[in-house]
Amino acid sequence: MTIRVQREDFDVGAEIAALSAGNHRIGGLTSFTGLVRNMGASLGAMTLEHYPGMTEKMLAAIDAQAHERWPLEASLIIHRYGRLEPGDRIVLVITASPHRDAAFDSCRFLIDWLKTKAPFWKLEESADGGERWVAAKASDDHAAARWAKNEG
């Protein structure tokens, strides 16, 4: 229900505490934190570009879908943009529900879907000073398609 697209870092513990504060119908929360990792020849540092306006709209749309499919009490998506270095937090998804299955499944759904539906692009820095746009992965499409099939 809360979407934030921001340059700043976030505090996972504080976000979990804030999301569940005062709501005693919540029986469990699932959180997913994505980090910038070091891959192969790249330095690992990257700059995330996004489409302001559409990004928030798409994240809100997939969040609304999660609320339709699972009995969620609360949800949060934070996605950062700008320059990030290995180890930096890049994305946070938290879902809260009376039941753990709904919390786990909806969290997985949101991270799988936002990878292929939210307009973000990663520009990687390489050791030779060059830059390279990261190519979309077929495995991400497959992960997202898994949820589409379940829609029946």
Next chain:
Amino acid sequence: MKILYFAGLRQRIGVGEEEIEPPPEIVDVAALIGWLRRRGPDFAEALADTSAIRIAVDQEFAAMDTSLAGAREVALFPPMTGG
């Protein structure tokens, strides 16, 4: 009509945002891409492979046959790599 380019497409075309006035026969996304390609070699090259282009019309995902009637903002970009 405002047109936006993102990521690798923006770099190859050399501009991120512009105002365009396509002729009236440009009624859908496919026709617009064809028209943009004829604007110069950078456009022709960047927009050659439509399988590598994603399109949004007024911030909603669109297809090649999506109508441009009433469209105010069209965005062209590569497949997304967020998360």
